[in-house]
Amino acid sequence: MTVVIVYYQSISGKVKSRLKFIFVFLTLSVVFVSCFSRWILTEKELKAHYSNRISKPLYHIIENDSTKLHFVTFGIDTAQPVLFIHGAPGSWDGYINLLDDSLLQHNFHLISVDRPGYGKSQKRPKKKVYSLEEQARSIILALKSNHSNKKAIIIGRSYGAPVAAKLAAMFPDKIEKIVLLSPAIDPDTEKFWWFSKFGKIFLVRWFLPERMNTATDEKYAHIKELKILKNDWKKIQSDVTVMAGGKDWIVDTTNFSFAKKMLIGKNAKFIFIPESGHLISSSRPDLVKKEIFK
Numbered sequence: 001m002t003v004v005i006v007y008y009q010s011i012s013g014k015v016k017s018r019l020k021f022i023f024v025f026l027t028l029s030v031v032f033v034s035c036f037s038r039w040i041l042t043e044k045e046l047k048a049h050y051s052n053r054i055s056k057p058l059y060h061i062i063e064n065d066s067t068k069l070h071f072v073t074f075g076i077d078t079a080q081p082v083l084f085i086h087g088a089p090g091s092w093d094g095y096i097n098l099l100d101d102s103l104l105q106h107n108f109h110l111i112s113v114d115r116p117g118y119g120k121s122q123k124r125p126k127k128k129v130y131s132l133e134e135q136a137r138s139i140i141l142a143l144k145s146n147h148s149n150k151k152a153i154i155i156g157r158s159y160g161a162p163v164a165a166k167l168a169a170m171f172p173d174k175i176e177k178i179v180l181l182s183p184a185i186d187p188d189t190e191k192f193w194w195f196s197k198f199g200k201i202f203l204v205r206w207f208l209p210e211r212m213n214t215a216t217d218e219k220y221a222h223i224k225e226l227k228i229l230k231n232d233w234k235k236i237q238s239d240v241t242v243m244a245g246g247k248d249w250i251v252d253t254t255n256f257s258f259a260k261k262m263l264i265g266k267n268a269k270f271i272f273i274p275e276s277g278h279l280i281s282s283s284r285p286d287l288v289k290k291e292i293f294k
């Protein structure tokens with residue numbers, strides 16, 4: 001301990017300040033990660049969750065030269081597919097309350113993916129960032145598990161929302177409706193946190209879970225990808241429902257206004273929920289279910 005103290009006293013004030021800052025940042029990172037951990041279940045927690053349930057997820061992996069896609073399914077594969085796309089960070093179980101809903105399971109074929117780069121959808125060597133187009137081309141493969149010949153309903157939350165929009169623009173013959181929850185879609189109001197830039201530092205990344213590093217890498221590609229997407233909104237032919245919460249501190253509510261502007265002339269519906277935060281699928285599953293059944 002004495003050696004450590006002597007060494008610390010011998011380094012310059014500038015280096016001390018940096019070390020203090022990194023220490024504070026890492027402490028805050030742990031707190032930040034713990035907040036998200038409430039919504040991301042471990043394998044052990046998932047196993048315990050489904051241990052006594054009659055309806056359990058079926059696990060699938062599709063892999064080719066360019067991608068690896070992991071997803072789970074519930075319900076009969078001859079019913080209309082409902083495809084769930086999570087945000088960042090996240091995984092398929094982010095929609096676990098809706099996936100476990102018996103009414104949805106009996107009426108639809110529920111499909112929930114790990115987006116490319118997250119969960120078990122990681123092809124080695126790992127790629128830092130997948131474009132919206134690459135994600136769409138990968139995620140559309142999950143619909144091969146469905147045999148209803150019916151168009152899909154897509155649910156996309158946060159940064160899963162622009163992926164859903166890209167899918168609708170690229171595959172209009174396969175999609176009936178998209179539901180965008182707390183969508184992060186406006187390139188001009190992309191929100192960066194004060195600590196975002198430090199997520200690119202190797203030492204910091206070393207302490208963080210892989211999903212957080214993936215989210216950081218994706219964060220810095222958001223604006224470019226969302227600018228590309230601006231040219232695709234006009235290609236959407238499906239019905240669209242957009243939901244936003246008035247207490248969302250993660251995605252700026254200006255994205256709700258942006259959606260209205262991008263979807264002029266489309267068969268679009270807009271639902272603003274003053275009392276809701278970011279996770280509308282958890283706080284207001286009734287509204288999401290209503291849009292699925294419609």
